[in-house]
Amino acid sequence: MSNQKKKHFQIEAFKHKVVMDPKYPDKTWKILEDAIHEIYNHNASGLSFEELYRNAYNMVLHKFGERLYSGLVATMTVHLKDIAQSIEAAQGGSFLEELNRKWNDHNKALQMIRDILMYMDRTYVPSARKTPVHELGLNLWRENVIYSSQIRTRLLNTLLELIHSERTGEVIDRGIMRNITKMLMDLGPSVYEHEFEKHFTNVSAEFYQVESQRFIECCDCGDYLKKAERRLNEEMDRVSHYLDPETEKKINKVVEEQMIENHMLRLIHMENSGLVNMLCDDKYEDLGRMYTLFRRVTDGLLKIREVMTSHIRESGKQLVTDPERLKDPVEFVQRLLDEKDKYDKIINLPFNNDKSFQNALNSSFEYFINLNPRSPEFISLFVDDKLRKGLKGVNEDDVEVTLDKVMMLFRYLQEKDVFEKYYKQHLAKRLLSGKTVSDDAERSLIVKLKTECGYQFTSKLEGMFTDMKTSQDTMQGFYASHPDLGDGPTLTVQVLTTGSWPTQSSITCNLPAEISALCEKFRSYYLGTHTGRRLSWQTNMGFADLKATFGKGQKHELNVSTYQMCVLMLFNNADKLSYKEIEQATEIPAPDLKRCLQSLALVKGRNVLRKEPMSKDVVEDDAFFVNDKFSSKLYKVKIGTVVAQKESEPEKQETRQRVEEDRKPQIEAAIVRIMKSRKQLDHNNLIAEVTKQLQSRFLANPTEVKKRIESLIERDFLERDDNDRKLYRYLA
């Protein structure tokens, strides 16, 4: 081989001619063709793999790949056409079984063929860009069997019929269904979709349309929802057992649309069983079902929320405007709390704590609570009742729970300053009559109010508590420095700082001699240690304990107001007194005196005085006597406590007026604050800013704000711009 002439090294082309037998390809192909026949006829055992593989290998090697491939296609096609015919011939129920069996056979044969023709698949197929054997087998199956005109529609119809009968309660062979659908999926990405899924969803839509129509005519809301839920579960079950998982969301959509979305409003508004009934009757299970089902469709929850909101607003409005309810403020507030509890529970459990529902609830409550202008007063009265007696004996945690619930209602109020005014009044009465159930509870509520509204809201209230404590200390000091007073009447003085307590007109009356002497002693003691202060006695707010002995010897201890005490003490020196005499002696203002005498003479069980004549009204000429026949089962008799009550009309007007007056400086302060930082601002924006700043206390009236602006302009705090009448500027 080595050429030693020069440095030329040539390798000559292989010139040996390989003569091939011209019949070689045909002979070789025949062997393979026969083998394929045997394979399809289940006769493959005993064939030599190696021989067939070698033959195929050699064909490809000698460049007869084309022949091999096209031969394969032709042979397979022939067989598949046969198979198609035998499937078409199958009767009724065995159609699917036959199809399934032949499919399995084909797959097995295909694999064997592919294994034998592996070399061709590896080399010839990619270079000639042909479809690989396995895929080819699937395609041929698809074209010749599935797409065969007879089989195609029959297959679809059979599948749909079976599903329909399963839906109507029959049991079908799920295994075969699974195999068939899997076959469709294997045949190509869109085969399953076009041959089956598309039609499946259409037919299902029709089915559910009919069914939903039937149900809704005859079922009530709760039942209907149960049925819908059951169908949805069925379909999911069906998919998991014998359909493509991708179908799940498509069929769900169909069922949701037909059974839920199309009938949403009708279900919600169904008479006697719709949403409103469920809410009223606390049907948690039904509500929960409605929530989960409606959540699947667009706007489902929105509709529920809308109806729930308008229902709460409506029923809330009726609650607060019902004259019967308004008679008892404590009941009124209790009803509000009950309503809130009810809906909280509903939102919590069946509605899954859904925030948007919680918000809807809050806005509804805010809406109707503020429809009644007396709500702030009533809430304060409710608290007063609880702190006086309602929370007696209740453990600490429950007290906190109740107070927290009250705070919740408080937050809904738009006129929080009105509440503050009433709360101060009621608290004052409680403190001064010593009638609070728990100091801790009182303080706890103050803390909650402070957290909610800030220090300023509660500073005066805290001042009231401080005064009470200080007064205790003062009294101790007083008695310590006056040991000689031990025998006389016991005096307890509460010194109230004027700013903190609700304003009262201070009209004094004539106190009995013993008492006024004692009071003077106290006054000099106090002013001795606190120079520069002024004390004025509030005789309309105090009370006294008197030991009384009546005509028949019965002894009682009477708990009376200061005014009542003054009146009764007069009878130590006289048996009979006329109204005029009493008036002159005590100098108690007429309306108070009349009320006072009524409570002493006309209330059964407490009539320590006798009036002549026995008429209900107290007039100038009436005469009063001690009632010697007075009797009571109790030793201690309470007459006329100063209890917080719902205000009468004139009182209400007065309070409202005071509130309005108080708002004026607050509005002005807000305006000045805003203008100082902005320097200039137009009218509409100013109103908006002011309203926003004050909204934690009350809802500012734009007209009122305008008046305040005018007033500030007059006082040179602000000025109007020369060119633009709507623009304001701050004047430093």
Next chain:
Amino acid sequence: MKKEDTVKLISSDGFEFIVDKEAAMVSQTIRNMLTSPGSFAERQHGEVTFPEISTTILEKICQYFYWHLEFASGKDREFPIEPELTLELMMAANYLHT
């Protein structure tokens, strides 16, 4: 070596090589042969005849199977091939898809 785990490879001259199935299946072709569905003769009898592969080559191939099982992952050792066997060995390898 258990009988079930082995397979007999027979050369054109009739020499029989008994090897582990695991080793034989290094050849994709033999693997297909033994795992293909259907009851081909080879699988039934557990032996494969290669009428176009000589004894020398078949012997070398069996050696390669075991070498592959042990050393193919690393590059520690090279499989020794005598130059005069190269061409035939390559063609057999192509045939056996090894």
